[in-house]
Amino acid sequence: AQSVTQLDSHVSVSEGTPVLLRCNYSSSYSPSLFWYVQHPNKGLQLLLKYTSAATLVKGINGFEAEFKKSETSFHLTKPSAHMSDAAEYFCVVSEADTGRRALTFGSGTRLQVQP
Amino acid sequence: SQTIHQWPATLVQPVGSPLSLECTVEGTSNPNLYWYRQAAGRGLQLLFYSVGIGQISSEVPQNLSASRPQDRQFILSSKKLLLSDSGFYLCAWSNPGLARIEQYFGPGTRLTVT
Numbered sequence: 001a002q003s004v005t006q007l008d009s010h011v012s013v014s015e016g017t018p019v020l021l022r023c024n025y026s027s028s029y030s031p032s033l034f035w036y037v038q039h040p041n042k043g044l045q046l047l048l049k050y051t052s053a054a055t056l057v058k059g060i061n062g063f064e065a066e067f068k069k070s071e072t073s074f075h076l077t078k079p080s081a082h083m084s085d086a087a088e089y090f091c092v093v094s095e096a097d098t099g100r101r102a103l104t105f106g107s108g109t110r111l112q113v114q115p
Numbered sequence: 116s117q118t119i120h121q122w123p124a125t126l127v128q129p130v131g132s133p134l135s136l137e138c139t140v141e142g143t144s145n146p147n148l149y150w151y152r153q154a155a156g157r158g159l160q161l162l163f164y165s166v167g168i169g170q171i172s173s174e175v176p177q178n179l180s181a182s183r184p185q186d187r188q189f190i191l192s193s194k195k196l197l198l199s200d201s202g203f204y205l206c207a208w209s210n211p212g213l214a215r216i217e218q219y220f221g222p223g224t225r226l227t228v229t
Contacts, residue, residue, distance in 0.1 A: 034217055043205055043220040044159075051216075090158065094216070102149065102174070103218060105158040 002027045002093050006106035014114045019063075019078040021109045023091030026072065033074045034092040034103070035065055044090065050074065061085070086113045117142035121206050121221040129229055134179075134193040136224050138206030141187065146208040148189040149218060150181055153203040165189060166211070201228045 007022040025031060032051045036044040048059025055067040065076045074091060091106040118141045128134060140146050150162040161174045163181035171181050178197050182190045189206055203225050207218040 032216070036220075041203075041223070041225065043222045044207075046217050046219065049217050102161045102164055103159075107158045 002029075002031065002104050004091050004093050004104055004106035006089075006091050006109050008109050009107065010110045010112065012112040012114060013081045015083055016080050019076070019081045019085065019111065021076040021089050021091075021111065023074045023076065023106060024072050025074060025091070025093045027093055032094045033065075033067060034094070035059065035063070035074075035076050036090045036092060038088045038090065038108075040087075047076070047089075081111075081113045083113050083115065086111055117208070117219065119206060119208055119219060119221040121204075121224050123224060124222065125225045125227075127227045127229060128196050130198055131195050134191070134196050134200070134226070136191040136204055136206075136226075138189040138191075138221055139187055140189075140208045143187070143208065143210070145186060145211040147211060147218075148183065149207040149209075150189065150191050151205045151207065153205060153223075155202070159205065163191070196228045198228050201226055 003026045005024045013019055034049045035047040037047050038044045047063050048057045048065055050057045050067045058064045063078050065074055067074050088108045088110050090108050092103045094103050120139050122137055147166050149164045151159040152162055153159050163171055163173055165171050165183045168183050168186055179193050203223050205223045206221040209216050209218045
């Protein structure tokens with residue numbers, strides 16, 4: 001069975017400082033991993049995805065994530081936070097071999113950006 | 116390009132009333148379709164998914180049902196709403212035939228059961 005743990009429910013940073021949102025996963029197979037962002041009362045937008053190619057993945061809006069198999073982690077980072085980054089972020093895992101065409105979501109991390 | 120629509124955007128319904136939420140996808144054929152529910156302060160829970168017309172898989176036994184009458188239309192229904200059905204309902208699609216691939220989400224429907 002697959003699972004995702006987002007280690008922080010809330011993260012607060014100042015504008016212009018780095019962002020780190022932590023995610024650990026558990027998977028019986030070689031997983032695909034994603035980060036999605038959700039602004040209040042909106043749908044989810046895909047930030048980036050890892051699908052067994054390069055371990056450092058670059059996404060939209062300056063975000064990137066590094067897949068570390070030895071640590072079973074897929075942390076999301078951004079060098080400099082912007083006020084518009086304030087939102088909820090979800091780490092997500094998908095498995096290819098189970099036949100279950102679905103994603104498993106973490107519980108989310110709410111990012112606050114202080115001026 | 117592909118787009119996904121959901122309606123209504125918001126809905127307030129009394130306990131015991133019926134429900135029908137609709138999702139349509141444009142710009143793709145034979146997509147995989149999904150319904151998720153997001154309760155307040157929680158992650159997303161998969162409710163149903165469909166790989167083709169009339170093919171529905173249920174993930175969680177509950178008061179809801181889903182149907183796919185057309186290739187790019189996915190409907191979530193209930194005969195009698197419960198208070199616990201309140202939440203944010205999201206429809207999503209992914210490319211057909213591939214299990215390990217990203218999903219694209221609609222704007223969601225906020226349902227409040229009173």
